[in-house]
Amino acid sequence: MTAVPGTQQPLTDLEDFRREVRAFLAANLSPALAERVKAGFYLDKPELDRWQRALHARGWAGTNWPPEHGGPGWTPMQKYVFEDECAQAGAPILIMMGLNQVAALLMAAGTEDQKRRHLPRILDGSDLWCQGLSEPNSGSDLASLKCPAWREGDEYVVDGSKIWTTAAHWANWCFLLVRTSSDGPKQEGITILLLDMKTPGITIRPIIGLDGMHSLNQLFLDKVRIPVSCRVGEEGRGWPLMKYFLGHERISAAGIWKCKAHFARLTKIARETRRDGRPLIENPRFRDRMAWLEIRMRALEVILLSIIGDSAKAKGAEGALLKLRGTELQQEMLAMMSEACGPYAVPFHPEVLRSGWTGEHVGPEFAATATPFYLFWRKSTISGGSSEIMRNVIAQNLYP
Amino acid sequence: MTAVPGTQQPLTDLEDFRREVRAFLAANLSPALAERVKAGFYLDKPELDRWQRALHARGWAGTNWPPEHGGPGWTPMQKYVFEDECAQAGAPILIMMGLNQVAALLMAAGTEDQKRRHLPRILDGSDLWCQGLSEPNSGSDLASLKCPAWREGDEYVVDGSKIWTTAAHWANWCFLLVRTSSDGPKQEGITILLLDMKTPGITIRPIIGLDGMHSLNQLFLDKVRIPVSCRVGEEGRGWPLMKYFLGHERISAAGIWKCKAHFARLTKIARETRRDGRPLIENPRFRDRMAWLEIRMRALEVILLSIIGDSAKAKGAEGALLKLRGTELQQEMLAMMSEACGPYAVPFHPEVLRSGWTGEHVGPEFAATATPFYLFWRKSTISGGSSEIMRNVIAQNLYP
């Protein structure tokens, strides 16, 4: 009556594509760098830039970009294969703010001038973008943001603070949400500005994470002047454009590819680590937990593949589900890597994590990063839409 | 500097008391009946009545009652020991509505006449009480109850319905909450009436449980007339008196004693049941789960003993905690007993559960009751203040 669905032809094409990606990775990614990425060591900006240049040279920097802007024009399944292979291989994880969200926004709502000015430099890595969204008193409830800005001639003057800004200390541009009016509902009066990080009046306060490292920042904007030409969309109409930021990237944030790479690493560690006279992977309790993780990861990958290319679902309950559970799985895998360290989870020397450090570490090699990595990624269920927000989104879909 | 707390003297006394209780149980509880109680078979009313008579003959029927009303005047620790021993021994579990809640209410707020009329018959088992609290549309939000009653001369006329009434088909009295006024906040206008179940106009609809058995009922009250002398407290002022019902019995509802008895039974089953060529208790996964249950049970017993006799804590966050977790533990133990049945969890013949049934059951003896018992007790986290209400109570205590 019916047969197994006939997806043979496209699958074969995709396997060809997968081989192409693998060949690229083999040629461009040094095994030493890949090892450091898999182990969770920090990369410095030149290392990230080098990787983006390599991708750009191949035409693969803007994976989501349409060909007219220099993207590869991949199908959703090709993107899936690409991300999967990159994660498995240990390719550096770029800071995607510019490449994904800012680019999507500009393509949809930027002026021709803004597109011309920013898109090429985002694609080739000349510009690194950070985001000024959250504020000390506006987190999950982002629309309640207060950072005031007012018009003076051809400029906006911004006077406030933004927080949880990843890579602000590296970025040369910042995507900024400000409040230009306090009348009406909180969603109105929000304006989007593009801020050159060389503008006078910006102070960056590093925020040290639980892993002892610096990746987050608070921005203080002291009467910072931004030309009106750097506004995206109309004044006070920024919120509707935020859909390019919120929800859009839940599938990357879910990190199913990352899960798979972590799981492979956890398996390796569990095979190589002896505890109580046997490899950890032979410990029934550890083995059971790994089996459940593998099963749960499989479920998410099936769901991901079932909605791939369906942007309504990706922004809806399914996308929220993937973000919710994908980040939980990652966290549990990292927790198990830390457990595998035994007493060597206790030593903590963040200098080891830094790029270029060459000293001798304490205990097994993976112990140097396992616990800081675990601690750092507690954030994965908090940032990019917290687990609580994801549950809200799902419930909203169940009770429309 | 300090020593282990000096509770030696009372502990010795309590051990004497424990021996006394054990002697009573040995003399009065037949092993066959005890086995049936432990296995979760249903008892019929004559069996329950017999047990109450035995307790009453010893002066131990109203464990919470003060001596002036015929109670044993036990300390909280004595009550704890008594309950513990009864559960371990498999003593029948009486329907406590009359002995606990109704008696406490009458002692506190009943007229002398009501006390004289009801208390002795509650104590000796002549009267069995049921409760008419919940209504089809008032569950967790009990104060929203609607069952209307109005005064006609020396009588109240009640015209409504009550649901989830345990043992209404056995009871000869019912403790009833009715609404005599709809003005003002919902907590006002509630009146407490005592209803003789022989009064005309009462219809009892049995509600069959997931275990296929009948213990719950819906009451339909069709212009039922209740003498004003059967009102407890003032008209419309019943809600404040409800504290004798709500919260008071969380510690019994937590069923820590029941947990301990279930755990002993589960251990026995896990020792005697072979699966995959070894006793179930040697299965690492099953054994781990049992270890966690034992540890969690231990925690609850320590907490219980730390608040025993402190009625503020018993009604507050600690009591809610015990109810919340105690019922979860029970449920998990019952689930594991059902699991231990293997495929024999599937057969279902509720007639086996009934008192007096003498046929042959299918599979191992414990399989006859394990799964129905598991299903029935899903209610333990719902009734007597649901887990959700318990969390509300705890949060209320954390944010006073």
Add this chain to the structure above:
Amino acid sequence: MTGLDLRVELSPEQRMLQDAAARYLEKAYGFQERQAIVAAGSDGDAGKWRDFAQMGWLGLPLPESDGGNGGSALDLFLLAQAFGKALAVEPYLSTVVLGAMTVAAAGNAAQRARILPGVIAGRTRLAFGCTEPESGYALLDVQTRARASGDGFVLTGDKSVVLGAASADHLLISARTAGARDSRLGISLFLVDRTAPGVTLRPYGTIDGRRAAEVKLQEVRVGRDALLGELHGAAARIEHAQALGIVTLLGEAVGCLEGALACTVEYHRNRHQFGKPLSSFQALRHRVADLYVAKEETRALCLLAAHAHAAGEPGAAQALAGAKAWVGQAGRHAAEEAVQLHGAIAITDEYVVGHYLKRIIAIDRLFGDTGTALDRYIELGRAADA
């Protein structure tokens, strides 16, 4: 199975099957009607069974050469999903999946011709007796013996929890013809008339509203033509039946969780407490969201397993074991949550949600519970690595 083979797409025919099943069951198999069927105690409703036959469902997975529809295990899964949501109690699993599919796979032409047309037409019912009182979940632990005698065999032994036995015309009985109790070799399958002399049944209802029985075989004589498949070689047949049985149970489990979620959402929308619908309480909303997540995860794993089995993927057995373990663990938890989220009404026999829990529990106790399935998952994973 770690890459593109995880993409499961349904064919237009499969979507039609889903729609037809959902439409029929919604119309003809409401919960009240289902409860009446259970109360009648006759192993499903004869009228419904005729409908199933008419819709081609009784022959759905059977080979076209035997008069069936040649559907795949994935088709079977989709139908079972609809059955699960409706909590249909008809003995489809025992007659079609375990019984007829085994006859189709193992039977000779005469046996197939004798049995299958009747099954497809709804006249003949089968039961699969491969569990024994001491076997637990180990179907190859067979103590029932068949000794050769004259031109046939004589069977003696006990079979336990045989689904649909009392209403079956023929029982498929595994028996040891050689080898030690737990040896893989030496197991044979026999077609035994339910009414044959020496066959005694003790029938009973099951927790999930079906019928099953303990079957006692006392010197039951069968002819040579009762031997189904190769002498001593039934182990693989039994395992294949078990795998297809699991596919069916997984489909039902997904349907159960869909039903449990749907009735919870519906109840929360309509039930008011403290002056608001339950659906406006955030703590409940978040738990209903988790219920949705569990349902989706379960659906993904079960669908994948059915697809892999249908496609003969090398990882199919492990996918089935993983999904079965998941259903027993996360599925049980989800069904318990659905009960809890209803409150008191859920613990009555009159309301639907508790029956989803019952069915999920029964599914866990058939063909290996969570622990057994997880052991198998791990063992197969290790074998694949080696």
Add this chain to the structure above:
Amino acid sequence: MTGLDLRVELSPEQRMLQDAAARYLEKAYGFQERQAIVAAGSDGDAGKWRDFAQMGWLGLPLPESDGGNGGSALDLFLLAQAFGKALAVEPYLSTVVLGAMTVAAAGNAAQRARILPGVIAGRTRLAFGCTEPESGYALLDVQTRARASGDGFVLTGDKSVVLGAASADHLLISARTAGARDSRLGISLFLVDRTAPGVTLRPYGTIDGRRAAEVKLQEVRVGRDALLGELHGAAARIEHAQALGIVTLLGEAVGCLEGALACTVEYHRNRHQFGKPLSSFQALRHRVADLYVAKEETRALCLLAAHAHAAGEPGAAQALAGAKAWVGQAGRHAAEEAVQLHGAIAITDEYVVGHYLKRIIAIDRLFGDTGTALDRYIELGRAADA
């Protein structure tokens, strides 16, 4: 321990100790001050250590005959609880609990007189080197060797994650004097000067803001008077030190969860989102309620274990193992929840809640993690049944 021995009551003196510790730490050990101490990198603050001495805490559990206060393991637990809430980083565990208590128990009069007054007065610090790079959590798996030489011994081997090593005056070092690597017999304890020739330290910070070091012993000569307790017979001493170390860690764990709950409640009361304080969101309220429950359960189990150990109950070892397992499992989960319930601020080093999580993780990785402790719990339970 299944009945009345589960009732733990504190004496008036114990309540006074609790109050005094809480008062002092609240005043003198605020989180900002704590962070400054950690940043200074000197294994705790010298001024605080003097305060501890002055309050009698450094001699709290030591025998009165050695100048201590003769406090019980329960007293120690209560003090540790206060340390845990304040996240105090001073090397109390290594110096007093593992070091001095072992000297008091195993040392001869001369050794006790040489070491203990200095500890009690806050002048002398000790460290306990019994973990090795390959031992994992098995303290009796000793590869460091001590061979007799002249009137003394020569020690060679590696000790790992030795808490407080760099600031210690003396190291207690376990070494094998006889027997195979994992044999219980043949382990001896030695008092080694931290500055003795052949002792090399690689010091580092720990995830929870303390100091530890890898210790290398290369042909380190010690005299006969360095032998602590019986030759070959240190196994029981080490186990006793471990048990008392666990009591201390359990106290700290309870303090950590108290702190984590308190700061979560405080944060939810003050933080507004969507126009309301977080404490008004029911989903969050319920999870904070669960956090409270976990804290109370942990407190009960840990207090019971400390009490049982103090009273020498037969079930004490099992109670300790159970509580240790619980802290690693439920305690970790609770600390993670506290982090989650804060949102972004929790993942910064500037805010307190993440440090509770770090300490809970470190506690799990000292003296046996959840799995190791649960194995021991089960083994001891089985032994008690037999």
